[in-house]
Amino acid sequence: MYVYAAPTAVNGAPLVVVLHHCFQNAVDAFVDAGWKRAADAYGLVVVLPDSVGGGEWFNCFEFAGLHRRGDGEPNSIRLMIDRAIRDYDADPRRVFITGFSAGAGMAVVMLGLYPELFAAGGVYAGVAYGCQHVSLGMRGCVPSTDPASPNAGGEALAALVPRSGGPWPPLALWAGGRDWVIDPVNSTFLSRQWAGLTGADTATGERRAIGLVDRTTYRDRAGRPAIEMNVIETIGHSIPVDIARDCGSARVEQMFSLVFDIGVCGTTELLRFWGLSPAPAPAR
Numbered sequence: 001m002y003v004y005a006a007p008t009a010v011n012g013a014p015l016v017v018v019l020h021h022c023f024q025n026a027v028d029a030f031v032d033a034g035w036k037r038a039a040d041a042y043g044l045v046v047v048l049p050d051s052v053g054g055g056e057w058f059n060c061f062e063f064a065g066l067h068r069r070g071d072g073e074p075n076s077i078r079l080m081i082d083r084a085i086r087d088y089d090a091d092p093r094r095v096f097i098t099g100f101s102a103g104a105g106m107a108v109v110m111l112g113l114y115p116e117l118f119a120a121g122g123v124y125a126g127v128a129y130g131c132q133h134v135s136l137g138m139r140g141c142v143p144s145t146d147p148a149s150p151n152a153g154g155e156a157l158a159a160l161v162p163r164s165g166g167p168w169p170p171l172a173l174w175a176g177g178r179d180w181v182i183d184p185v186n187s188t189f190l191s192r193q194w195a196g197l198t199g200a201d202t203a204t205g206e207r208r209a210i211g212l213v214d215r216t217t218y219r220d221r222a223g224r225p226a227i228e229m230n231v232i233e234t235i236g237h238s239i240p241v242d243i244a245r246d247c248g249s250a251r252v253e254q255m256f257s258l259v260f261d262i263g264v265c266g267t268t269e270l271l272r273f274w275g276l277s278p279a280p281a282p283a284r
Contacts, residue, residue: 001049001080002026004036005088008043008279015045015090017081017110019103021258022057026050029103032258033239034247038267043279045090049077051102058099058106069162073106074113081117093119096274100124100239100258101182108190112161115168122172122270124239125182128193130160157189158196168197170226172273174240174266177233184231191218191227200226212240212264228273232264240264 005013016039020029026048030036039046051058051073059073069075085092095118099107104126111121112129171194175184195202200218207216212234218227232240238260241248247265 001047001083002030003048003084003088004030004039004046006039006042006044006046006279008040009045009088009090010043010279011089012091012094013043013045013088014094014096014274014276015047015081015084015088017047017049017077017095017097017107019049019058019077019097019099019106020051021100022051022102024258029100029258032241032249033100034241034249034265034267037246038271041278042271042276044276045084045088047080047084049080057102069113074109077106077110078114078117094276096120096122096270098122098124098270099126101237111169111171115166118169120170120172120274122174122273123190124174124266125176125179125187125237126173126190127182127186128157128160128190130157131186131189157193161193161197166197168194168226170198170224170228170273172228172230172270174230174232174269176235176238176260177231178236179238181237187229187231191229194227198226202227205229212262213269225273230269232262235260235262239266241266 018029018035020026030046030048035046038044081095084090097107097110097118098121104123107121107123108126108129111118173187173191175187177184195218199221202218205216205218212232214231216229217225220226239258240262241259242263242265243261245265247267248259248261
């Protein structure tokens, strides 16, 4: 467990959990996607769990042990959140979680098992809860406990999630149209699952293009945004960053560097969806 408490964080600060990609460790995830800049600008406490040994996969695709509260890696992450709230006096009503690839899978597991902990979530290259990732380039979700096809709709996928009661936090999804590791269709399956849980109407989404981002917002029965689907067709297995605006690192030449410098700041976009605002400037 690593924690970064920004100098701008005050008592009652928002807390963000960042879960790393399987070819990273926690510190790389913090640097690569620009979370330090975001933490300083927004006054955040950032919790960075590191998988066993560092740079290894979170155990999010093997369903055994992930369907009970109080077990395994999800419970360890829950305890980290509790500890950070106490140690840094963070706001327990403003806890958010994000992850990329394997980290996205674990973020969805956390949202499924412990929805009451989180105000909202956001994942890059995610898969639906209860799905196994068995090979690179996997076309779709393979449910690990239910024979129903994910193509049957949101109800079949929602049935995989434990009945932990909710309420189900809003969720932002990001996918690259050229992702050859986690096919972007998995984000569609995840959106169906979340619609099945939240009651969002996926037949009446509000779709618009924002620069390179194709964004569709689905609202729940009360009219609140429950799901935001963001697709950038020109990127692959990456989080979008904007290095010119100090969002993300410059290590984009690496095969699994996590980020793609395309002039879109994925971290800032998540913070917008979560309803967070920059911290006030310190008094002079």
